[in-house]
Amino acid sequence: MSRAIPQRCAGRPLSGGLVVPWISLAHGGHAVFGSMDAARALAAFHRRLCQLCGQQLDERCYLLVRPADVATGCAPEPAVHPECLPYAAAHCPMLNGAATHYRSHPVTAGHPAGRPCADPACPCPARTPDAGHAARSGRPADRYEAWMIHTRHYRLVPLPDAPETTVGISLNVPVLRTRLLRTAARTVRPRPVQPERRRDAVSEPHLPVPDGGTLTWLPLEPTGHQFTRDEVAVLNLHGEAHVMDAPYSCDVCDMAPRWQITEHAVHVQDPCPYPDGITTTITLNVPSGRILVTDDLRPVYRWERKGRADYSTALGQAQVVRAMAAIGCAFGPVGNTCPGLYRTGEDSFVIARPRYSEDENGDPDLPEDTCLANICTDLWAYSIADVEHWKARGGDPGSLGWTDTIVDITPGTYQFTHHSGERGFDPDTADAVIFAHIQRIGEAQS
Structure with a gap:
């Protein structure tokens, strides 16, 4: 093709x-x-x-x-x-x-x-x-x-x-x-099961073992934190144990862990303050009844990085979502998924990516006729603002391109509930992924 x-x-x-x-x-x-x-x-x-x-x-x-x-x-x-x-x-x-x-x-x-x-x-x-x-x-x-x-x-x-x-x-x-x-040209062979990684210095060349030291791998007990691995290396040298090649910070709260090494595991001493992840809720005022939907509304709306958690963590992203909302922009990270804004009711919507399907004739879980805007995620996010508010801050309608969509909705105050920071949220599932629910909750603020 x-x-x-x-x-x-x-x-x-x-x-x-x-x-x-x-x-x-x-x-x-x-x-x-x-x-x-x-x-x-x-x-x-x-x-x-x-x-x-x-x-x-x-x-x-x-x-x-x-x-x-x-x-x-x-x-x-x-x-x-x-x-x-x-x-x-x-x-x-x-x-x-x-x-x-x-x-x-x-x-x-x-x-x-x-x-x-x-x-x-x-x-x-x-x-x-x-x-x-x-x-x-x-x-x-x-x-x-x-x-x-x-x-x-x-x-x-x-x-x-x-x-x-x-x-x-x-x-x-x-x-x-x-x-x-x-598939292979000669025979159709299934992918071999990936062999278990050997736990020695040969299979881990980036972990040199000093003379007289031994390297062991122990389960990681995260105490509510979320890390990219479930085990860490422990170097035993001269009667002392040292954690090696361990995660630098929690993927949720950005906290640098303090380790406690026991015979059977490595524990994080301090619990994660967000064991269930983070659901971020903000409001957007839309008095004009017209919203601009795209991925990137910089430089009209821009957050300050200083003093915030790492943006790759759930806390860092939640802080940015709130910071953008405070200046009039509903913003949320969605990865490189190219989602859309879909109407689910008279004054309710979702930011979502339809399920992946090999059957082009199958019933879509998010019908195309409910899609009000497609979002080209060069920034890996969605950005939504009241059109008149965007223009008042210096937005130029002449600069809008094919990736920017203006959508008419009922004037009012809208609540955005963003889900990507929640524990267990999987943006890579083949099923439909809902990044945010949007609901009108009241009249527009003057």
Whole structure:
């Protein structure tokens, strides 16, 4: 299936009508699809860039994973933006199934695209087959999956014998979603069960063990806090125990934990003040009966970062939601989900993302005729304001674009109940996700 060029790739060069990936090898103005420029691949790993568009990764990204990568616990290619993946999956022969075998010959040393170089002064790169190519050469194509991870779990894996050399991105992290890109060319093989991570210094190269020390892994007792892992490493050295490689702060309250090490677990001493997460409720005054719905209303409405919890935590996001409401903007984080504003009653609405479904003819849980506005989440949030209030603060109607929608509603005061900070809230479920409920609760404030 043909895919439109992603907006992030609008400035990328084309070859044969296709976007040239940022990490692709180029020579003499010719792109070499399927071959990575080693320097650019390394830059993408370390600077957290998308391999297709070359831009910075955001909150979530996809890793391209084969069964062999699962066994090694490492994705050997740079990551991809969620919005860039469909284009790559549609047009890359190895990902869309058009290529049934890996190439039999490595990229040549004389010319990386296999053509004779006519420029005697050109420093053609010397290319020799690496271990990965030697193992794959001429073999049937593997099964490929895309694994979505949160970028706070993005961790590079070094070569065991050469820690300064990066070999890929760790797969030993929480996986938010998997997507099958293609099956193996020879047989349809299920993805192998990921082996349990070995608890030693070899499998955890970033945790060196001093001479005379031992490293053990213990369950993490969070005392109501929420962390990205359920166990931590404990270093026993000279009769003293030290917590290693532990979370820096709670994903809900942003509190830095104080540890208590026992024989069987590592406990957080202080309980989380928000064991059930945070539900944030604010009000928006809409005297004009017209609201502007979009993702980003900066610089007309902007919050101050100073003195707030980390925005990646539930508390930090709740503080921003309240701060924006105090200056007249209903704001809420929704990730890269592109939700919509849906009417659920005469004066009630939701900010929601419909369920994912492979059946295009199935009954939608959020009918399209109830959608009043679609939100393009470049900012990963929704922003809603009374149109006249926005204009009074300097908003320019002439600056509005296709991603901005003005919706007519009953004038009044509206209550927004935002749910993304609640414990157990899952924005990545295949079911419909409701980020906020909106209800008219009274007359407009003068």
